[in-house]
Amino acid sequence: MSTIQQTDVLIIGAGPSGSSAAALLRQKGYQVTIIEKQHFPRFSIGESLLPQSMVFLEEAGLLDTVRTHAEEYGFQFKNGAAFLKGSQRSFYDFTQKFSDGPGTTWQVRRANFDHILAQQTEKMGAEIRFGHEVIAVDVELKRPLLTVKTEQGEIYQIQAEFLLDASGFGRILPKFLDLESPSDFPVRRAVFTHIEDGILDDPEFDREKILITVHEKDPRAWYWLIPFADGRSSFGVVAEQDFFEKYGYDGSPDYDLEALQKRILADDESLSHVLRNAKHDTPVRTLVGYSADVKHLAALNYALLGNAGEFLDPVFSSGVTIALKSSSLAVPLVDQVLQGQTVDWLEQYEKPLRKGIQVFRAYVESWYTGEFQDVVFSQHQDEKIRRMIASLLAGYAWDTTNPIHRNAKQRLSTLAEYCREDLQTDSVKHAT
Template sequence: MTAYDEETNSITVVHRDGSEEKYQAKKVIDASGYGRVLPRLLDLNSCSSLTLRDAIFCRVENDIRPGDGTDGYIYVYIVGDNDAWIWNIPLSSTETSVGIVCTDEYYESFDMSPEEFWDHITKTNSHAKKRYTNARKINEVGFIGGYSSNVKRMFGKNFVMVGNATEFLDPVFSSGVTLALESGAKVADLTIKELRGEEVNWQVDYQDYMMIGVDVFREYVEAWYDGRLQGILFFKTPSEEKIQRKIVSVLSGYVWDEKNMVSPINPKEPHPSQA
């Protein structure tokens, strides 16, 4: 897709063979993810309020997994004094996705290529070193700099954006998956109503609704990086177990649950990171 006319609601597509076609649409839904087609074409990109961070990642095979029945779990390793964190996501019985997330300033301080940096961190972190000592990379090390993104608006007269085409916060809690699924389902329902001739308030029913979830996740992301959240999740006391369970519930996707005492959208209780 190379062009979009918002007034006529027509899109221009260039095929692989170079041929060009135009289509007239009833509704244009941008689910292009990190490609962010409409934000790019309509100048809707906006700077994120989050700190500039980078992700350096690749897939490996034959890592040494835990033998306690959690071999299929996603593990997170903290690097240094919360300088970075490593994701460890099993993709199959033999393949694992391994990524390092850190501030751009931290990455640049090493003056290394992405592959050199990935090797250095995985070999110097005690947990990663043990797990990947016999592992072999099966693709090139990837790099995404300043991955957090935002948009000026999520919808227009004849279009709407879903998932990462709108706002992407951070990979730490896989919030992108929750927000993508919820936004896709919400837009599908609202689009059906609109095409049936029913009135839809896209600002209230979609954008305002989605921003509740985005803002909840944003607060937890910020609490993760400033260290407050680790204090609850990793160094809990028996009295904090109930709070931890509620936090896990929120991070599992229940970000629109106003009855959850640790949801930032509940004004009656302090944010868990301030407990």
């Protein structure tokens, strides 16, 4: 093996958290090397961004490149979220929110989105080594050391002052360092694809909003429909495994996932009507057991970013926002480390990051218990409450001025009870 290579900061993974962290570090003048196993562009889900993400992209100097390429790649302007359950419809306009900050964003093909972020990061001076795989990690040394294998089978070592894991679902450091901690979320499966949606002049469908549909027969299951600007959409269904077993799917790798997805869609009359002209022309994929957690998010010479640390659930599209927020929080601390200063990673990084994640967690949990669904479909929401909820749905989970941020789980439960009481009152009035 040749001489150990050197750099200031090593990053594993060139997705949004890796690219944004590299861009922020380049702003400070550090040498940055990213090790990325795949080649870009590559398929990824998580296409519906949240407005809070725009703040972090701008901070990293990456927002202009997204604006520049939005039309070219069919990025769809997004201003909110719509919900559907049988005959019930609801929506939230993110421009009508409690928190300060952007109220609009895009729905993007992640293959293109991630690629242009990585390309811009390279233009800023970061080195990205595509097709290189991390095969060993040593963080016992003061300067962490990676052993890397190229596609040609060559093996080399590279060392840095600090290591950031932005490997997403690859979760490199959690696996190598035994940091995995079981998520307390039930094991869920997503079955997803891209379709030609065929939605033309439907007055009840808004391409500027993600559509989340609750399965009429099993409220634990839901569908996402994320429109792009060129007549195509990302389409998926999420549920626990027993739900899919009712449709005959046991998880076998050779199962016809397209037929499965079509059967599940046909079982929901309202969404089937929306997608009555859709063409399923792309292979259907599945991902199971994606919720994850770790024992800790950082130590003296490394930190975990985004999904490499914790992933909750796709229902409210929080993944990219958490990834970008983690980079925004971590990079100033990495800078302090490289300047010889002491950093308390628990107090300065992990606790602040997890505060927002816990808010996301509260309404993800509340969604699956049905409480947040009751809130979403309630017709009797105070306008102030709607604005607070719109802020959370727009990704502003770290806004401590939002009253619903504090004790989010309890407040959502109380709000759900209020909405249910109003629904019962209306039912009684209607009956009499």
